[in-house]
Amino acid sequence: DAKTTQPTSMDCAEGRAANLPCNHSTISGNEYVYWYRQIHSQGPQYIIHGLKNNETNEMASLIITEDRKSSTLILPHATLRDTAVYYCIVRVLGGATNKLIFGTGTLLAVQP
């Protein structure tokens, strides 16, 4: 699975959009981009995933560049409860392995 690079930490003002970047320059054509978050002392929570097209759900939007070498997770109106570590993961579906490979993620701190 391709490696991802994320900033160590970011701040965001409450009520503003939080834009979390992820670089995955070695991504293969059959690898999906997944985002999870982990609030302190809880299990990781699935947010969203995509292959080529931009995706949106009730939690967030995922913007994937045309060359698929980077993506951005957007939380449109951040709240204090969105303070967490956000993990960007690339993963082949249906491949020999089904494991998720987590990096150290981005610690998003939403400020009041």
Place this chain on the structure above:
Amino acid sequence: DTGVSQNPRHKITKRGQNVTFRCDPISEHNRLYWYRQTLGQGPEFLTYFQNEAQLEKSRLLSDRFSAERPKGSFSTLEIQRTEQGDSAMYLCASSFLAGGTDTQYFGPGTRLTVL
């Protein structure tokens, strides 16, 4: 759907003791995963089951660790002769392959402290 559940949530044990953790996946999920997370790090994969078959094991899963999923439903992770280095959060996740997607949903974890 109550999500993935794990028991116990916390376990404190003395070095050398054996411990067992249980994971109950989301109903109908045929895939189950165990991960381990130490302080400041992301979760690390330990092992993966499809139904009752254990299909992949990490090098992290030493011979003191054993996982089972006897009827393809709940799973147990046992650590024998615990060491202080085993102190970590043990996470379970489950998934179901449908329509080409296979999203893993995690439980709350079991925090193990080895004294």
